[in-house]
Amino acid sequence: MKPEEQLQAAVADLLRWRRDLWWTHPANEGVRHPAVAQKLKRLGMRPGAPDILGVRNGRLFAVELKAGRNTASEAQRQCLEDIARFGGAAGIARTPEEVMRIIAQTEDPHVEPTP
Secondary structure (H helix, E strand, O other), X not given: OOHHHHXXXXXXHHHOXXXXXEEEOOOOOOOOOHXXXXXXXXXXXXXXXXXXXXXXXXXXXXXXXXXOOOOOOHHHHHHHHHHHHOOOEEEEEOOHHHHHHHHHOOXXXXXXXXX
């Protein structure tokens, strides 16, 4: 597996056990036949969708995973900015710990954190 795929798998292994959130990996990467790509675009697939989308405490979280020297594309940065502008927790993560920090932004302000 490529480094970014290894990071994705490590994060998926962590999130699978969380019962306080819902998440998914929108599989929008890769090269597709032009007809399939056109159909997916027509159905609403957008460039720049983050690697992880989820909901916790009624708030959307979005994480773009990057490994090594990889950087976010303009479409990925714009997507994260849009999600944050509409109230979601969004960011770029290079480690599972950074993913957890982004998700932690969805803490319910009405509930006392447990020590």
